[in-house]
Amino acid sequence: MSLQNQNVLLGVTGGIAAYKTPDLVRKLTAQGANVRVVLSASAQAFVSELSLQAVSGNPVSCHLLDPAAEAGMGHIEFARWADLILVAPATAHCMAKLAHGMADDLLTTLVLASPAPLFIAPAMNQQMWAAPATQANLGLLQARDIGILGPAAGEQACGDIGYGRMLETHEIAEALVALHQPTKSARSAVDEKTLPLAGQQVLITAGPTREAIDPVRYISNHSSGKMGYALAIQAQNLGAQVTLVSGPVALPEPLHVNTIQVSSALEMHQAVFAHVAAADIFIACAAVADYRLADIQTQKIKKSADEMTLSLIKNPDILADVAALPDGPFTVGFAAETQDLEYYAKDKLQRKGLNMIAANDVSNQDIGFNQADNALTVFSADAKIALPKQDKLALAEQLLKIVAKNVSANSL
Known part of the structure; x- marks a missing residue:
């Protein structure tokens, strides 16, 4: 599986990620591709023609009407040459022009003039990506069957996260190999490597629950939902179809994830069991309240006595109930x-009949609740893997790759 002898036309537009394109050219040529590069006017502010010419071994083109090109029409020359066209990075402006058929520079003109398959790797600020116009x-x-490679989630050059x-350049090259292969078996092998959760249905819980005392008060905990949301984002990045059941958090809903908002433990239990039958993997990351009020007051409780006693009853155990399903995920x-x-993690693993458990020390003020970083120790019946302190998105990716490997092993 490679791009051996394929003519790949790489269009580079003016995003900060353009600095990665010399390495992308190397990755494409390592797959056997012949690469020629077209730079937009704004891309020239981020990467030089000389560097791209050096790694591709071919002249770099920038102008629509090039006296050195065939009959002065570079777009026709490129359109005939290309076996596939890749635009990376593809800015929001570039996507808008491609979507509406504009042809005001060399790159957009040759896209219209070529029958070659088109792939784009979007790159932009998270708010620009989420904008309704984009x-x-x-x-x-x-809708036109243009291949969309990414984008990924993470920290951006501007400091935003999303x-x-x-x-990454190797992911783009590997995705092109996968998507440009005519056989299903070839694509599946690459998908398993680059998208280890491809084809998997993943159900995740996140955040705290709130157990009402009266119309204005509730019992809850310090969970921010960041770890669960990171897992949902990364599971989707790794190829899964993701359903996220979320308690009340101050986080934006992840793109391309089916997010279900709930409040109480009973609501979360109901939402999980409405979707668990379709799930291949269930990850219980939510901090679910163990108890709820036996009698929720319909009116606000007035302050009167110096002491107040609340009667609590146990909530259903969502994790144990899922693990007990005869054909569960x-x-x-x-x-x-x-x-x-x-000790407590292994006890929970065995007592609830889990396939795996991820334990973290929330007494450490640098990790866990409301922090950007976390550290985990992952236990299964016969293994223990320590994942060191790092940001939760990176940690989520590592954990999910461990899960994917174990799921694959269990299916053999």
């Missing part, structure tokens, strides 16, 4: 502990 343009491009990062629990982490 999403509408994305829909138009998808969708909009261009895929691969089940991953979380254990947030303040002491004897390994």
Whole structure:
């Protein structure tokens, strides 16, 4: 599986990710491709013609009407030459022009003039990616069977975190190999490597639950939902179809994820069991309240006595109930502990019949609740893997790759 002897036309537009394109050319040529590069006017501010010419071995083109090109019409020459066209990075402006058939420079003109398959790797600020206009343009491009590679989620050059990062250069090259192969078996092998959760239905819970006391008060906990949302984002990046059941959090809903908002533990239990039958993997990351009020007051409780006693009853155990299903999904629990982490995590793993559990020490103020970073120790029946402190998006990716490997092993 490669791009051996394929003519790949790489269009580079003016995003900060353009600095990665010399390495992208190297990755494409390593797959056997013949690469020629077209730079937009704004891309020249981020990457030089000389560097791209050096790595591709071919002259770089920038102008629509080039006296050195065939009959002065470079777009016709390129259109006839290309076996596939890749635009990376593809800015929001470029996507808009492609979606509406504009042809005001060499790159957009040759796209219209070529019958070659077109792939784009979007790269932009997360808010620009989420903007209704960009999403509408994305829909138009998808409707025309244009290959959309990414974007990924993570920290961006502007400091924002979210969708909009261009895929890594090796991911783009590997995706092109996968998508440009005529056989299903070839694509499946690459998907398994680059998208280890491809074809998997993943159900995730995140955030806290709120157990009402009266119309204005509730019992809850310190969970921010960041770890669960990171898992949902990365599961989608790794190829899964993701359903996220979320308690109340102050986080934007992840793009391309089916997010279901709930409040109480009973509501979360109901939402999980409405979707668990379709799930291949269930990850219980939510900090679900163990108890709820036996009697919720319909009116606000007035302050009167110096003491007040609340009667609590146990909530259903969502994780244990899923793990007990006869044909249930691969089940991953979380254990947030303040002491004897390994002992309590292994006990929970065995007692609830889980496939895997990820434990974290929430007594450490640098990780866990409301923090950007976390560290996990992952336990299964016969293994223990320590994942060191890092940002939750990176940690989520590592954990999901461990889960994918174990799911694959279990299916053999």
